[in-house]
Amino acid sequence: MLKTAGLDTHAANLYNPCLIARDVWFSYDGHTHILKGINLMVERGIMTMILGRSGSGKTTLLRLLKGLLHPQKGSVEVRFSAAGRIPDRIIAYVPQHLGLVRNLTAVENVLIGCLSSIGTIRSILRAFPKTAIEEAQEILRELGLSHKMDEPVSALSGGQRQRVAIARALMLKPEMILADEFVSQLDPVTTREMFVIMHRFTKRGVGFLMTTHETDLVADYADRIVIMKEGVITYEGQQGGLSEPEMIELLG
Amino acid sequence: MNKSKTVKRLTVRRFVILALLILITIGLWHIGLLDVAQWSLAAGRLREFSCGLFPPQLNSLPTLAGAMIETVEIAFLGTMLGFFAALPIAFLASTIFSGTAVAYAVRLMIGAVRTVPSILWGIIFVVAFGLGPAAGTIGVAFYTLGYLGKLYYEVFEGVDAEVLEAVRGVGCSRLQLMLYAVLPESANAILSQLLFMFEYNIRASAIMGFVGAGGIGYYLLGYVQMLQYRNLLTALLLTFVVVMAVDCLSRKLRTAILPANPITS
Ligand SMILES: Nc1ncnc2c1ncn2[C@@H]1O[C@H](COP(=O)(O)OP(=O)(O)OP(=O)(O)O)[C@@H](O)[C@H]1O
Numbered sequence: 001m002l003k004t005a006g007l008d009t010h011a012a013n014l015y016n017p018c019l020i021a022r023d024v025w026f027s028y029d030g031h032t033h034i035l036k037g038i039n040l041m042v043e044r045g046i047m048t049m050i051l052g053r054s055g056s057g058k059t060t061l062l063r064l065l066k067g068l069l070h071p072q073k074g075s076v077e078v079r080f081s082a083a084g085r086i087p088d089r090i091i092a093y094v095p096q097h098l099g100l101v102r103n104l105t106a107v108e109n110v111l112i113g114c115l116s117s118i119g120t121i122r123s124i125l126r127a128f129p130k131t132a133i134e135e136a137q138e139i140l141r142e143l144g145l146s147h148k149m150d151e152p153v154s155a156l157s158g159g160q161r162q163r164v165a166i167a168r169a170l171m172l173k174p175e176m177i178l179a180d181e182f183v184s185q186l187d188p189v190t191t192r193e194m195f196v197i198m199h200r201f202t203k204r205g206v207g208f209l210m211t212t213h214e215t216d217l218v219a220d221y222a223d224r225i226v227i228m229k230e231g232v233i234t235y236e237g238q239q240g241g242l243s244e245p246e247m248i249e250l251l252g
Numbered sequence: 253m254n255k256s257k258t259v260k261r262l263t264v265r266r267f268v269i270l271a272l273l274i275l276i277t278i279g280l281w282h283i284g285l286l287d288v289a290q291w292s293l294a295a296g297r298l299r300e301f302s303c304g305l306f307p308p309q310l311n312s313l314p315t316l317a318g319a320m321i322e323t324v325e326i327a328f329l330g331t332m333l334g335f336f337a338a339l340p341i342a343f344l345a346s347t348i349f350s351g352t353a354v355a356y357a358v359r360l361m362i363g364a365v366r367t368v369p370s371i372l373w374g375i376i377f378v379v380a381f382g383l384g385p386a387a388g389t390i391g392v393a394f395y396t397l398g399y400l401g402k403l404y405y406e407v408f409e410g411v412d413a414e415v416l417e418a419v420r421g422v423g424c425s426r427l428q429l430m431l432y433a434v435l436p437e438s439a440n441a442i443l444s445q446l447l448f449m450f451e452y453n454i455r456a457s458a459i460m461g462f463v464g465a466g467g468i469g470y471y472l473l474g475y476v477q478m479l480q481y482r483n484l485l486t487a488l489l490l491t492f493v494v495v496m497a498v499d500c501l502s503r504k505l506r507t508a509i510l511p512a513n514p515i516t517s
């Protein structure tokens with residue numbers, strides 16, 4: 001039997017919610033509702049995947065969770081793990097085409113992740129603190145990009161850009177990374193590499209919320225599955241709770 | 253139904269072309285260019301003039317070279333001053349940095365600056381600074397500000413929305429967003445338009461001297477007025493060579509920049 005989405009059903013199972021959407025309604029133009037009463041809790045420390053067909057509202061939901069859009073009805077709550085954290089830094093957002101600054105180098109793109117902690121004068125002079133530069137380099141090294149740090153992003157391959165985008169997100173020391181269609185354009189081997197990297201960070205407590213329309217990705221890598229159809233969550237549950245034909249049926 | 257629509261469109265087009273031809277004819281008549289006698293007179297004078305041009309008088313070359321250097325200086329400094337003023341003003345004129353009201357007010361101001369031709373700016377600053385290259389330089393700077401200001405805020409508005417969203421998402425200030433996302437993303441367009449502006453300004457600076465704002469234009473006009481056509485030819489040739497050289501150099505630089513254009517990647 002399929003469980004339907006609802007806060008009550010799962011709230012008890014979640015030990016560490018970071019993002020909570022409550023009855024979120026959203027429309028771009030004021031009359032067509034793209035999201036219709038979304039209820040969702042997203043946990044730290046696991047890989048959650050939102051599965052949905054093109055146009056089902058996945059990107060819209062991510063942008064709402066990041067706070068780039070605001071719901072007409074309902075609310076999005078960011079749960080702080082510790083007092084004094086800036087919501088912008090708790091939730092990192094990686095858009096579908098990554099949003100990297102192509103004329104800047106890999107390490108400069110990662111340094112963008114710490115802009116909120118440096119002042120106006122320093123940012124005009126491009127004088128990043130030494131510790132920040134070292135941190136950015138360390139992250140890139142960990143993601144296997146030590147030889148590409150000073151290359152402009154425009155000279156990197158798709159998979160390398162993907163890593164730079166994750167590195168920029170990690171620079172925020174986020175508790176949750178929202179990544180839109182993150183591996184859709186990668187070959188299976190590179191995809192696996194990316195998930196190995198992400199898995200390393202989920203073990204350190206970072207949550208990932210990723211959208212996709214590929215059911216096999218979900219089967220291979222998700223800890224938790226959310227299925228969306230026409231702006232409504234039609235299923236939410238642990239990975240393995242659904243067979244692939246069932247998923248496809250729910251996608252509609 | 254469909255056919256009559258096509259026929260209608262063709263009739264309209266025919267009417268527009270006819271109206272245009274009539275308008276052009278009336279205009280030419282009014283200006284006096286339909287008078288055949290005028291044309292033959294002009295051709296005769298032109299023949300006389302071009303005979304007077306040869307051979308070029310090379311004695312004036314040292315003086316002219318100095319004036320030409322001044323022209324290049326006016327163009328270079330004017331372009332640079334205008335460029336450095338245009339960047340922050342284009343920031344203010346972009347809706348990424350400013351609120352809509354401020355952005356549109358600044359755009360209106362840029363538009364007003366752009367309506368004044370560079371030679372008129374030259375006259376205005378001759379009044380302010382007196383005769384000489386200072387007036388020409390500031391004149392070119394204002395003209396550059398008007399043009400680059402508009403081109404730049406349009407480039408800024410075209411920066412990929414996802415890049416802006418991603419960088420905004422780290423919680424940076426609007427100035428940081430401009431410096432770390434908008435400027436680098438626009439860098440190629442900024443440089444290529446700056447070079448283009450410099451090419452244009454070399455020409456504008458060459459005639460700044462007409463109004464006493466410095467450079468070779470002073471001699472160009474003077475030789476015409478004093479009927480010293482052989483000196484005029486030297487000045488024209490020098491201008492031609494320098495303009496061509498600058499164009500060539502700048503075009504080379506621009507094509508070197510363009511392959512890295514982010515639009516293609
Ligand atoms: N900026 C916008 N203005 C107006 N309508 C939009 C805008 N962005 C998306 N939409 C509409 O909202 C609906 C959901 O779009 P959304 O991008 O959230 O879907 P998606 O699930 O991410 O699709 P895909 O898998 O193709 O990326 C679509 O019908 C789309 O036309």
Ligand SMILES: [Mg+2]
Pocket residue numbers: 058059060096180181
């Ligand atoms: Mg999408």
